[in-house]
Amino acid sequence: MHPVTAAAADALTVEFAGEEFSVAPETVFTVGREGDLAIDDNLFLHRTFLTIQHVEGMWLLSNVGSRLSATVTDSGGRVQAWLAPGARLPLVFASTSVIFSAGPTTYELTIHAAEPTFHDTQRPADDDGLSTIGEVPLTHSQRVMILALAEPVLRREGTGMSELPTSAQAAERLGWTLTRFNRKLDNVCDKLDRIGVPGMRGGVRSYATNRRVRLVEHALAARLVTRDDLPLLDAEHDSLLNGDDGHREDDA
Template sequence: MTPAEAEDGAEIIVDFAGEQFPVRPGEVFTVGREGDLAIEDNLFLHRHFLTIHCVDGLWLLANVGSRLTATVTDSGGRVQAWLAPGARLPLVFETTTVIFSAGPTTYELIIHAAEPAFQETVRFSDDAGQSTIGEVPLTASQKAMILALAEPLLRREGTGMSELPTSAQAAQRLGWSLTRFNRKLDNVCDKLDRIGVPGLRGGARAYATNRRVRLVEHAIAARLVTRDDLPLLDDEVTNADEAAADEPI
């Protein structure tokens, strides 16, 4: 590293599926089917999708693809951005999470900054000690619906990729009918769309798949559901079984 590069800032580390990639000032780190982080087996992914590089001491994450988007959030899920094609964002937090989907597969990578531009000092809470920033009220069944879709991503160890279930598979996981599941999915997508969450509405052809992956991206990034919530899935399955048992023969 030259003295000029050293003045640009400290290195960052990209963590994906347990593998760490150090990126130094003066380098351009590329994520896609080709590049420094190559995900070769997904034809839905751009050849070059994301880049990370340092400009005047500030690390930037750029979407150099043409169709796919990425959800970018701080480690606490309080700040969230939707990185569209052609957009770029400064990486100012000590830990930044990037979630994106290509086809039915969702990926997560974490970026660690050695010298972040932003230092957290205070986290505002309500009287019960719960964070209220970006809070979205959900019923128990709505939360269970999101958990059924996000379960593979929440259960996997560390960062990496997960295949999201179809609506039929998620409904079966909960012991619900597909009609009930789709009604809950409609309600949650409408609720989030009304508060400005992008990507939950689309054309008739791609809408069913796209809204599921986008919902999971947002739910994970905004901490609407976490790994600690997974036992609620089994509670919902038990409730569904008890309700079926009470039905007249």
């Protein structure tokens, strides 16, 4: 690990779980079960998963693993890419979020550039009151379903790691039946798959787990749900306890 020091202007800083590490241009910074940033003793995680290095005047983030992928976004959620095994991306923003899952655990780290190539611009606010991904609107029940899966990550302070709930646990959190929850999960994943969001489909054995973690990764990166939305979870649970079926009409 490299503790932060007074680095040159072209150095990067990697932030994870309250710790910061500086990356000098002449080094290769490694992230995984082992390396400069040894994140977690998680056997689902590669020993070396990601590398950061300075090549011909540009910082590059590379996926050197063989199975896992990562979602990479500017910290404003305006630009998003899926970093598959063997792929690499330039780090051009002042702040870049990297979100990935290994087994049931989701991780998030942030990379800060002292002198970014591009700067954020303000995104216009939606004026229709709906959360959207491209042209796909999210109904209330779709939104709270995503919140139930992403709640541990949203309640976490800063970057770090979070264990995602199972479908049964998320359904119980909402006061829903597991059948209703899975129907809603199917619906959202189908919508995202149709507009080209990768990772929403998979093999028969891995689909149930992979779609949950991939949905959470995309929802966090695209800012589909935020910490400000968390009160909706208790409101949904309480409304069902009180016999209020007011949101059942959007159960498509």
